[in-house]
Amino acid sequence: MTQSASTLINAIAQHAKSDLAPMVTAIDQGQYPEQYLRKLGQLGGFSASVPQAQGGQGLDLSVQIDATTLVSRECGSTAFMVWCQSTCAWYLLNAANNAVRERYLARVASGELLAGTGMSNTVKHLAGIEKINLRATRTEQGYEVNGSLPWVSNIGEDHLAVVAAHVEDEGYIMFAVRCNAPGVTLRRCLPFSGMEGTQTLNVRFDKVTVSNNDVIAHPLQFKAYIQRIKPGFVLGQTGMGLGIIEASIESMRATNQTHSHVNVFLDDQAEDLAAELQTLKAQVADLARQAQTGEAPLLDVLKARLATSELALRATQSEVLHTGAKGYLMNHGAQRRQREAVFVAIVTPALKHLRKEINDLELLQAEAA
Ligand SMILES: Cc1cc2nc3c(=O)[nH]c(=O)nc-3n(C[C@H](O)[C@H](O)[C@H](O)COP(=O)(O)OP(=O)(O)OC[C@H]3O[C@@H](n4cnc5c(N)ncnc54)[C@H](O)[C@@H]3O)c2cc1C
Structure with a gap:
């Protein structure tokens, strides 16, 4: 890791311990951590992959994933919002049009303008899973949009949302909209x-x-644009899962201080999970560096994201079994992490979606061979 990446990561780690850890239960139960997110933005927590000339840290997506992982060690919900915000910056950085990038990128990257990504429906639609919800028609100055999206996170009256819509006989558009x-x-x-x-x-x-x-x-720009951003969109989410896995392993090791004589009979021991995690983190980091320059193979990206969901489910389940009744208490991280890991596996691309897309891509590759 370069000097500037480790300075950024250390600052985010300290801030997560001091400002996020005390709020985790409140966030899990409904408190939106707006001040934490804004301060994190000032520290550079959303902009590792954005060049300095555009208001970012001039690093790359692998460092952004490290930042999200650190936040997720404390709080999976907040890590999801770090993904929402940094992914909106990723969309804008790679936008096919300058005007929208100049309007919003620097403010989204710094957290001055908080933003949500409502792309699940479109990503599922493009994978042949569901109908598209938003419809656009051309007007003189742009488009008029109708429809609804059931769930978009990290939004509010003064936030930005990034979404996509179908344009009859033409294809799709992706755009930013003030909420x-x-x-x-x-x-x-x-x-x-x-x-x-x-x-x-x-x-x-x-x-x-x-x-x-x-x-x-x-x-006319949409197909190439989606291909450009999708690896980063998918890989960025691994940070949520990797941080949850790290926290579960740490909690299992702590429990083993007193209960290893009986925990040893459980599947998925801490050191086995830790070894799998290290391999996965190295794969994700390699792919993220490739995604930064548009060279990450999509199949490998989907497989790494799937492996993250699967390992997060196994690690959090093993953690609740290791921690027993203590971990079943409402204020213990074990039960919260289990719900967070399920979210990693159901947020688009969900585990079932990933397996479908991997299957479809492998069939296509076999046909072409
Ligand atoms: C807490 C949370 C936060 C989320 N944040 C975001 C976000 O920021 N951005 C984003 O784009 N997506 C977000 N989502 C959606 C998420 O990414 C998935 O798309 C969603 O969970 C559905 O995936 P699925 O695999 O369950 O879908 P499937 O199992 O394939 O389908 C679920 C079914 O529910 C139907 N459905 C549609 N609307 C509703 C509704 N209102 N109530 C019940 N069923 C409905 C769908 O048509 C579909 O048939 C969020 C979901 C949750 C639970």
Whole structure:
């Protein structure tokens, strides 16, 4: 790791211990950590992969994943919001149009403008899993958008959202929209079993005007654009899982100080999980460096993301079994991490989605061979 990367990572680690750790239970139960996120943005916690000339740290996506991992060791919900924010910066950095990048990138990268990504529906739609929810029609200055998205996190009246819509006979657009724009309505969702502090809302679009200046990719640019951003979108989420796995292993080691004589009979021992984690982290870091320059093979990216979900589920389950009744207490990290790991496995691309896409890609490659 370079000197500037380790300075960034150390600052984020200290800040997570001092400012995030005390709030974790409150966040799990619904408190949105806005001040923590804004300070993290000032420290550079969302902008490792953004060049310095554009307001970032001038490092790369592997360092951004390290930052998300550190946050996730303390709080998976907050790590998800770090992914939301840093991924919006990633979208803008790679935008096919300058105007939208100049308007928003520096402010999103620094956390001055908080942002959510409502791309699950489109990503699932493009993988042949569900219908697209947002429809756009061309206007003189851009597009008019209608429809709704059931769940978008890290948004609010003064936030930005990045979403995509279908344009009849043309394809798709991706664009940024202010959440208080005329025609945009935010509604509360039914309570979730975890991730309650992520400010996850239902977003409705009723004749929303999107100017060309807010368009990240027009229909003719969309296919190449999605191919460019998807590896980073998918890999960025591994930070959530890797941090949860690290925290579970640490908790298992602590429990083994007194209970190793009986914990030794459990599957997935701490040192075995730690060895698998090291291999996975090295793979993710290599792929992330390739994704930064647009060279990461998608199949390997999907497999690394799948391996992260699977290992997070195994590690958190082993942690609850190691920690026993203590870990079953409401204020213990073990039960919270188990719910966070399930989220890693259900957020798009979910574990089932990843297996479908990997299967589809492997079939295509076999046909072409
Ligand atoms: C806490 C939380 C935060 C999330 N944050 C984001 C985010 O920031 N951005 C984002 O794009 N996505 C977000 N999602 C959505 C997530 O990424 C998945 O797309 C979602 O969980 C559905 O995936 P699935 O694999 O369960 O879908 P599937 O099992 O394939 O399908 C779920 C089914 O539910 C249907 N459905 C649609 N709307 C609703 C609804 N309101 N209630 C019930 N069912 C519905 C769908 O049509 C679909 O048929 C979030 C989800 C959760 C639970």
